[in-house]
Amino acid sequence: MSTTITPALIEELKASLTSSTIVTPSDEAYPEAITRWSSAAEKPAGLVVFPTTASDISHTILFCSRHNIEIATSCGRHSTSGASSTDGGLVIDLSHMRTVIVDPGAKTITAEGGCTWEDVDNAAAVHGLATVGGTVNHTGIGGLTLGGGYGWLSGQHGLTIDNLLSVSIVLSCGSILTASPHKNSDLFFAIRGAGQCFGIVTSFVYLAHPQGPVYAGMLLFPSSPEVIAGVTEFMNHLVATSKGESAMVVAISRPPAGGDVAIGCIVFYNGTTEEGERFFGKLLEMGPVVNQAREMEYRKVNEIMNGSVGFGGRKNLKGSSFLCPLNQEFVRRIVEEVASFTEEYKDAGRSMVLLEAFSSGVWEKRGMEEMAFANRGPHLSSMVGAVWNDSGIDKVCREWCRKVAGMFTAEFERSKKERGLESQAVGEYANYDGLDRGTNAEKMFGVNYKRLTELKGKYDPGNLFRRSYAFLPVVAEEAGGVSVPAMV
Ligand SMILES: Cc1cc2nc3c(=O)[nH]c(=O)nc-3n(C[C@H](O)[C@H](O)[C@H](O)COP(=O)(O)OP(=O)(O)OC[C@H]3O[C@@H](n4cnc5c(N)ncnc54)[C@H](O)[C@@H]3O)c2cc1C
Incomplete structure (x- = not known):
């Protein structure tokens, strides 16, 4: 209490x-x-x-x-x-701590712990630079970075934590420390994936990359059987052939003005319009009813989805994973799920499912035990998001998210088995508030869990930072040996 x-x-x-x-x-x-x-x-x-x-x-x-x-x-x-x-x-x-300092010579971005990605994208863009940040720029750099971080640039530069050079952090004992590969490196291991449980990060230093304009935007299709087949095939093609410069998020939802469930493909190509149109040619030939794809500044890409996922209303997210090539029949079942749920619960009519078709090559190069984040592999993230207003249907909406995320997990396990893919990855992006987040930190951190409980015992033995994951700090006997249970 x-x-x-x-x-x-x-x-x-x-x-x-x-x-x-x-x-x-x-x-x-x-x-x-x-x-x-x-x-x-x-x-x-x-x-x-x-x-x-x-x-x-x-x-x-x-x-x-x-x-x-x-x-x-x-x-x-x-x-x-x-x-x-x-x-x-x-x-x-931390929202009064939003200063960003860019060093174009050293190619670093130093951002205070309360920044949004809009703050970082805008400051870096002045110097023609960018780092791997969120695809919706009103998200905070704090939670997104500390939990891993996927973005449009992940195909080329890996996860946000793969581009994190150091942090300043305040610990539960009140000490203010730097953590980096050279200073307090065990704490830096923990911060990259489980940072929320180890203290309060007051500033993040990111590696910046030269970044010019990109080709990006939304292509909207009706959810006909032909479109489901064509989009799934294209997504599989993208994941198989992308060298990291291209990516796509597939959004299955009803349009903001209502109507039948549609399939929105937010396309991204880190290059010219000509290159982008060539890469996404097959998708463009399918004749989207809306085509907003064009050349734009990189920072503007992270505004595309802002409106459809803004503040306000009740929401629940559940993350899961999928492997490409993805089965068309499975995508059809997901479209049906969105259609029937939003038909039955009109108040939840803006609920959605997102599939993130990114290239995994770069993030797969880092070892699973290099950082706390334990979800590296060829698999991609799906996110089920319920959006509603009436608190009377809270339970129904949460159960729906759980059910659809469960469908992804079952399909993921099936396709892993079919391909003989053995992996230590936990198979779920924790930042999408996964299935057992509150109660099962062991599941979220897999092979790194034990080391994290020991580090928790070293850096937060009283378990002061316990709102995020249910870690039980293992406190060394010589330090008192008392563990404080998690309270989520
Ligand atoms: C609309 C939307 C779009 C998203 N898009 C992406 C995406 O493109 N890529 C992606 O990887 N994820 C994405 N996410 C998931 C996102 O990474 C998580 O929701 C993340 O927790 C958001 O961080 P926040 O700072 O906004 O949230 P908050 O609710 O403020 O914080 C989340 C957690 O982080 C902790 N925390 C925050 N800042 C600090 C700090 N400085 N020091 C210590 N602890 C801190 C909080 O205590 C809390 O446990 C998205 C989520 C939403 C809702």
């Missing part, structure tokens, strides 16, 4: 902070301060602190530790599992 935050405790905290904004439940700013991307993930925090310095974060952490107050950290506020919210505890909201 988290201690109730009384006015006296608030005064005590205020006295130790220099520049933070503090919002209490009686303040006018409170409703906005606890808003989340999914209103179903909002919780009534006892206090929200908006720090601007690592030192204030350190004092706030020590205050929470001293008084047994639960901490939740928030950056872009997109977690649907409630990991960045707390019922009665204290939220450290």
Whole structure:
């Protein structure tokens, strides 16, 4: 149980902070301060602190530790599992820490822990640079980076964590450390995949790559049997032939204005329009009813999906995986699932399934035990997203996500078996708030789980950062040997 935050405790905290904004439940700013991307993930925090310095974060952490107050950290506020919210505890909201410094000579981007990808993309673009960031630019760099990070540039440069050079982090003991391959390298291992459980990252340093304009945009098709066959075939072709410069996200949903389920292909080619049109020629020949693909600045690609997945309403995500070549019949069943669910529950009519057809070659080059992230392999991510308003159907929507993610998992296991593919990968991207995220950290971190529990014992023995995954820190006997259970 988290201690109730009384006015006296608030005064005590205020006295130790220099520049933070503090919002209490009686303040006018409170409703906005606890808003989340999914209103179903909002919780009534006892206090929200908006720090601007690592030192204030350190004092706030020590205050929470001293008084047994639960901490939740928030950056872009997109977690649907409630990991960045707390019922009665204290939220450290990093959204007042959004400075980005680009060093074009060293090709690095240093971004404060509360940035969105829009902040990073825009600052890097000024210098003709980019790093691997999210495909929806209102997501936070905090949660996305610490959980792994896939983006349009993953085919060429790997995951976001593969491009992470170092971080500054505040630990549960209040210390402010740098973690990199050369400094506190064991902590840097943990941060790249399980970072949310080890402290509060105040700045990230990313490797930047030269980046020019790209060919990208949405092609919209009706979900006819011919289109399902053609899009699946093209997706399989892309994954088999892409050298990393091309990628596609297939979105199965009803259009915003309503109507039958449609298939949206958001295409991406890191090159000219001519090259892009040549690569996506077969898809273009299928005659999309809407074709918005054109040459644009790279940073603009990450705005394409912003509108269809904006803040507001209740939402739930469930991640799973699939292997290409993907079976047409399976895609047809998924289209049917979206159609029948959104027909029965009109309030959930904007629910969707996404398939991410990226090239896995670069992220597969890194070893499974090189970083905490344990989901490397040729498989790709699918995301089932329910979107609704009426809290009366919360359970139905969550169960639907679980059911469809389960269909992907079953198909993934079947195709793995068929191909004789043996893999240590956990088979699920944890940042899509996977099936057992809250209760089964072992499943999420697979081969790296044991090492992570030991590192948790070293860096967060009191399990202060426990909103994300149910790690049980293994505390060395000479350090007291007491483990604090997770509370998700
Ligand atoms: C619309 C949408 C699009 C998405 N697109 C992509 C995509 O293209 N690629 C991809 O890889 N993922 C994507 N995701 C998944 C995304 O990576 C996760 O939702 C991620 O958790 C979002 O991070 P956030 O900072 O916005 O969320 P928050 O809810 O603020 O934080 C999520 C978690 O990270 C922790 N955290 C955040 N910042 C810090 C920090 N600085 N220090 C310590 N802990 C921190 C929080 O405590 C919480 O546990 C998408 C999600 C959504 C909803």
